[in-house]
Amino acid sequence: QxxxxxxxxxxxxxxxxxxxxxxxxxxxxxxxxxxxxxxxxxxxxxxxxxxxxxxxxxxxxxxxxxxxxxxxxxxxxxxxxxxxxxxxxxxxxxxxxxxxxxxxxxxxxxxxxxxxxxxxxxxxxTIDWDTQIVKHNLIHYRKVQQIGVNFMVSRAVKTLPLIHQNRHQINPDGSWAEVPWYKDKEWLIDGRIRTFLAEQANYSWLSWNYADYKSKKYFTNVMHYPAHP
Structure with a gap:
């Protein structure tokens, strides 16, 4: 169908x-x-x-x-x-x-x-499409069978806090078949977060933007992720 x-x-x-x-x-x-x-x-x-x-x-x-x-x-x-x-x-x-x-x-x-x-x-x-895509797919996750974790974590980094908060709702099927090196859903999401934090640690103030700042603050202050993987 x-x-x-x-x-x-x-x-x-x-x-x-x-x-x-x-x-x-x-x-x-x-x-x-x-x-x-x-x-x-x-x-x-x-x-x-x-x-x-x-x-x-x-x-x-x-x-x-x-x-x-x-x-x-x-x-x-x-x-x-x-x-x-x-x-x-x-x-x-x-x-x-x-x-x-x-x-x-x-x-x-x-x-x-x-x-x-x-x-x-x-x-x-003017529309934040990455956030809208992630929100829509999380709300309808019981119906959506073809959107897997690989698609979700490949959205903009500003969606990572939203993905982390709703990680239990992300469908493990679908695009997982396209990720030959995955271990499990949690590993893939955590890896994306740690990669983001490692990249942020190497950036100077010239690379600063509010969306990345909010995501970094969420993971370092709220979730206590280390800055390096």
Whole structure:
């Protein structure tokens, strides 16, 4: 069942990309230059609207598949990326509709969609995704069967205190098979913590940042980890 979700999400995303690019190319071709103002193009417009609506339904379908996929497989960067792509796709479809219905230019499409990408990237950059990923997978750890300890400890070091506090909830299956040198879950988590503390001991004040400082303070003062492994 999980593999079916994975295949459906990947297939749906690739088909969506192809369909959007194809529809935009064809629509832009038929509504180029003076054809955009041709008074007898009503049926051409209607077919274009139907195609845009069809692509919108496909966006919703892929979003639902991805949501259920995350429920089964856990949250990860590529799965977040799918939702960002779907959001930008909806913006692109809306601007395409506006171009046809209000007789906008191709420059309008380029300008609005470029701003949309720019603003979305800014907003996405303000979110602490590593922490959100770890929190989500810890909350849903009973459902998530494919996210193992190796994936969790490979997130940013600022998530290490959260992982340490909830280490009993981390699934020992899944990605453990990809770690041929592991001994057990505790050993892998402790090794990541000690490596982090050893790296911090060698850094100067030029490498200081608040996230690392908080993590280091947690392990040295609260958990009494030594600074070196």
């Amino acid at each position: 999980v593999e079916n979700f994975k295949e459906m999400v990947h297939e749906g995303t690739y088909m969506l990309i192809f369909s959007i690019l194809l529809s935009m190319t064809i629509i832009l071709y038929f509504f180029r230059n003076n054809l955009n103002f041709y008074p007898k193009n009503i049926w051409l417009k209607r077919f274009a609207y139907i195609w845009i609506f069809q692509n919108s339904i496909m966006v919703i379908s892929v979003a639902l598949r991805t949501y259920y996929y995350i429920e089964q497989m856990g949250l990860a960067y590529k799965r977040i990326g799918v939702f960002i792509f779907l959001l930008l796709t909806l913006v692109g479809l809306y601007t395409l509709y506006q171009k046809i219905s209000t007789q906008k230019s191709i420059y309008y499409l380029f300008r609005v969609n470029t701003w949309a990408v720019y603003l979305v990237l800014i907003v996405m950059g």
